[in-house]
Amino acid sequence: MKPAIQSVAEQVYNRLLDEIVKGARPAGDKLSEEHVCASLGVSRTPAREALMRLHRDGLVERFPRRGCFVKSQDAAEIAELFECRAWLECLALEQGFDDIPDEALGGLERALKPGAALTRAASLKADDRLHALIIEACPNRHLREVAGQMLLRTYPFRFWRTHSGAPVGAVSRERLAIVRAIRRGDRAAASRLLREHILRGREMILKNAARRAAAGGGGA
Secondary structure, eight states: OOOOOOOHHHHHHHHHHHHHHTTSSOTTOBOOHHHHHHHHTOOHHHHHHHHHHHHHTTSEEEETTTEEEEOOOOHHHHHHHHHHHHHHHHHHHHHHGGGSOHHHHHHHHHHHSTTOOOOHHHHHHHHHHHHHHHHHTOSOHHHHHHHHHHHHHTHHHHHHHHHTTOOHHHHHHHHHHHHHHHHTTOHHHHHHHHHHHHHHHHHHHHHHHHHHHHTTOOOO
């Protein structure tokens, strides 16, 4: 099967998403259609469509007569966002638990096992795959959609957690424990570990935001 060809709007969306996630476009950064067109060499229509999609995903704010800006989130909003994601993803895990493909989980277990030479990029990729497997296995399409959106909205913070200097081994052990609980059929342990993993990331992010605010560096 040939890979699907991305539309220009989708290419622009993915490019802007990648820049937001990696901090190249920080919170508060203005994203005008004109700037997107000039910087990416595209026409206004795909630029507008990409910005509208980022707005729907909760990553960009739109203000009348001011334009679009990368969304800023205070500590309370970050805490609520991760709490919501934890509840939704654990519910998705509960509903699709028996349908998560064991072969894919086995590949993740091998990648995350102690002694595996995981770079920060590879660790984040494994995290992406784990959460995608959990959400994709959920039979309720509406829950899949909302859980996927929450995952996307937390992506910039997840990227920071992995690349901020936090030990890769410690975070990878959290992911490995979730994978192993699912593989052995321990639904309760898998759900508990997943929730703890998501909320532990939240606490690290909130502590960093508080340090930055105390140092005069602004919020998250």
